[in-house]
Amino acid sequence: MKRYFIVAAAALIASCGNETSRSEQEEIAETERAIAAAEGPPAIAIEPQEMTFADFERNAIYGAGCSFALSEGGEAIAVALGEAGYLKVDGEVARFAPDSGSEENPLGTRSRYDGLEHGFRLAIEPDDGAEAASYPARLTVYDGRNRVVYEAEGSASCGA
Known part of the structure; x- marks a missing residue:
């Protein structure tokens, strides 16, 4: 009888070990599915476009601020003002809200602007505090999941 009890206990322990391992595998698979769902689809790269004079007029983009261009004297692809930021993508100019907690750039502009689908950071390296000047800069646009696009x-x- 004792021997039967020991064999039954061993079988029970072995079966518990298998269930635990299966439960762990199910838990790992469930965790992997949750991570994949949280990450969502991959980030989709965008290509900001140069803004035209008509874009500035149509969207009432004027006042003291900074405009970002790929080369000095080039056309703006992003504009940072104290009260809003602008970026043109797929032919549409989108308006962005300044992040008041972000670093301040020249003329009361901010380094970060947030929108519905995207946001952007404008890192400006001012050197002399002049009212109207051109500075080396870096534009980073990110999606709603804070992934660089x-x-x-x-x-x-920067100027008035």
């Missing part, structure tokens, strides 16, 4: 070095022209 565009990044470029260029020039920020």
Whole structure:
């Protein structure tokens, strides 16, 4: 009888070990599915476009601020003002809200602007505090999950 009890206990322990391992495998698979769902689809790269004079007029983009271009004297692809930021993608100019907690750039602009689908960071390296100047800059555009979808070095022209 004792021997029967020991064999039954061993079988029970062995079966528990198998169930635990299966439960662990199910838990790992469930965790992997949750991570994949949280990450969502891969980030989709975008290509900001140059803004035209008509874009500035149509969207009432004026005042003291900084515009980012890929080269000094080039056309703006991003504009940072104290009260809003602008970026043109797929032919549409989108308006962004300044992040008041982000670093301040020249003329009361901010380094970070947030929108519905995207946001952007404008890192400007001012050197002399002049009212109207051009500075080396970096534009980083990110999606709603804070994944970089565009990044470029260029020039920020700041003035009124």
